[in-house]
Structure formats: structure tokens, C-alpha cells
Amino acid sequence: MKKIQISPSILSADFSQLGNEIKKLEEGGADMIHVDVMDGHFVPNLTMGPPIIRALRQHTKLPFDVHLMISPVHKYIQDYADAGANIITIHPEATENLKNSIQHIKSLNKKVGVSLNPETKIDLIIELLDEIDLVLIMSVNPGFGGQKFMPKVLEKIKELKKIKDEKNLEFDIEIDGGINFDNNKLAIAAGANILVSGTTIFKNNNGNIKKNIELLKSS
Numbered sequence: 001m002k003k004i005q006i007s008p009s010i011l012s013a014d015f016s017q018l019g020n021e022i023k024k025l026e027e028g029g030a031d032m033i034h035v036d037v038m039d040g041h042f043v044p045n046l047t048m049g050p051p052i053i054r055a056l057r058q059h060t061k062l063p064f065d066v067h068l069m070i071s072p073v074h075k076y077i078q079d080y081a082d083a084g085a086n087i088i089t090i091h092p093e094a095t096e097n098l099k100n101s102i103q104h105i106k107s108l109n110k111k112v113g114v115s116l117n118p119e120t121k122i123d124l125i126i127e128l129l130d131e132i133d134l135v136l137i138m139s140v141n142p143g144f145g146g147q148k149f150m151p152k153v154l155e156k157i158k159e160l161k162k163i164k165d166e167k168n169l170e171f172d173i174e175i176d177g178g179i180n181f182d183n184n185k186l187a188i189a190a191g192a193n194i195l196v197s198g199t200t201i202f203k204n205n206n207g208n209i210k211k212n213i214e215l216l217k218s219s
């Protein structure tokens with residue numbers, strides 16, 4: 001079984017202190033940094049883009065796990081790669097040709113992730129799984145932090161894990177949205193090996209990041 005990793009979402013961090021917040025995450029045991037990029041078009045919220053990612057790059061050696069909620073995404077992939085992303089995750093609905101966008105990310109020597117919304121079926125990516133490094137299962141509708149976890153996506157994770165084991169594939173299964181100290185266990189038991197969390201990491205236990213990361217890892 002793959003080691004459980006935590007990818008804190010800086011969407012819940014203090015935006016006026018992002019450099020320091022990232023340092024705190026690294027000291028607290030984060031495995032990577034989840035960066036939620038939103039364009040006010042693919043999702044009804046606006047966050048940050050390449051200049052901020054580039055500025056943050058100098059504050060940590062941890063991989064940047066960049067979750068692109070922008071459409072059309074293809075023409076911006078290079079910008080995120082240049083800014084310092086290590087994993088670039090896209091939504092199938094945000095590109096005209098998913099296969100091309102996957103190949104583009106790989107050609108830039110970045111890990112490629114594909115994200116499935118709660119209503120999006122696995123069928124869309126089954127044929128492409130051997131090209132993908134990470135499948136990001138959304139457990140909320142994308143757009144905002146602090147939403148309620150949707151337990152129905154656990155079935156999708158189980159289904160994906162089964163296919164992964166049957167085909168002997170290596171991709172990571174990441175879950176994103178509403179993860180807390182209860183449903184983390186359900187997500188891990190279903191087959192997720194990377195947990196994204198914003199609210200739980202930054203707001204629980206008076207913002208004790210180290211403690212919250214440890215609690216999220218324990219199942």
C-alpha cells in the first residue's frame with residue numbers, strides 16, 4: 001500500500017502571509033502544497049495565477065500540486081509549468097482534447113493529474129489511466145473551500161482502486177473537498193493515498209498545522 005500523503009490547500013491560508021504559511025506547512029509535515037487555481041469562469045470563484053506561484057516557489061522545496069480549475073486550460077499549461085508547478089491537474093471538461101493536454105503536461109516533464117467532479121464518471125479516463133500520474137477525485141463541487149464532503153464519491157474511489165490493482169497501475173488517488181478527521185479514514189479505506197485539506201488543516205485545533213496533519217494521516 002502507498003504511504004498516505006497530505007496536500008494542504010493554501011486556499012484556507014492567510015493570503016497576506018502566503019510565504020510564511022507555506023513554510024509552516026513544510027515544518028508541520030506536509031508532503032506537498034495544493035494550489036487551487038480558479039478563473040471565475042470554469043468555477044464561480046477567482047484565486048491566483050502563475051505570478052503568485054512563481055513568487056511562492058522560493059519559500060519551499062515541497063512539490064506544488066497545482067489544481068487548475070480554468071477553462072480553456074490547454075493554452076495556459078506551459079505558464080504553470082514555468083511558474084514552478086510539479087503536478088499539473090486538469091479537469092476533462094476544461095479541454096477540447098484531454099489526450100493532447102495530458103501529453104503536453106508530460107512533455108514539460110511535469111506529473112499529470114486529471115480531476116473528476118462528483119458527477120463525472122470514471123469511464124471518461126479509463127483508457128488514459130496508464131498515461132496519468134494522479135487522479136483527483138472531487139468530494140465537493142469545485143469552486144470553494146469549506147464545503148461539505150459528499151460520501152457518494154467513495155464508491156468511485158473504490159472502483160478506481162479496483163481498476164488500478166487489476167491493471168497493475170501506479171497512479172496516485174487523491175481526494176479533495178471537505179476532508180476532516182472522520183471521513184479521512186473512509187477515504188483511505190476506499191483507496192485514496194493523497195488527502196487534500198484546507199479548512200481542517202488551517203482552522204482546527206487553533207490552527208495547529210502539525211497536529212492536524214498528523215491526525216489526518218492516521219486512519
Ligand SMILES: O=C(CO)[C@@H](O)[C@H](O)COP(=O)(O)O
Nearest residue numbers: 142143145146177178198199
Ligand atoms: O479544489 C478545491 C475546491 O474547489 C479544494 O482544494 C478546496 O480548497 C479544499 O478545501 P477544504 O474543502 O478542505 O476546505
Ligand SMILES: [Fe+2]
Nearest residue numbers: 036067176196
Ligand atoms: Fe483543489
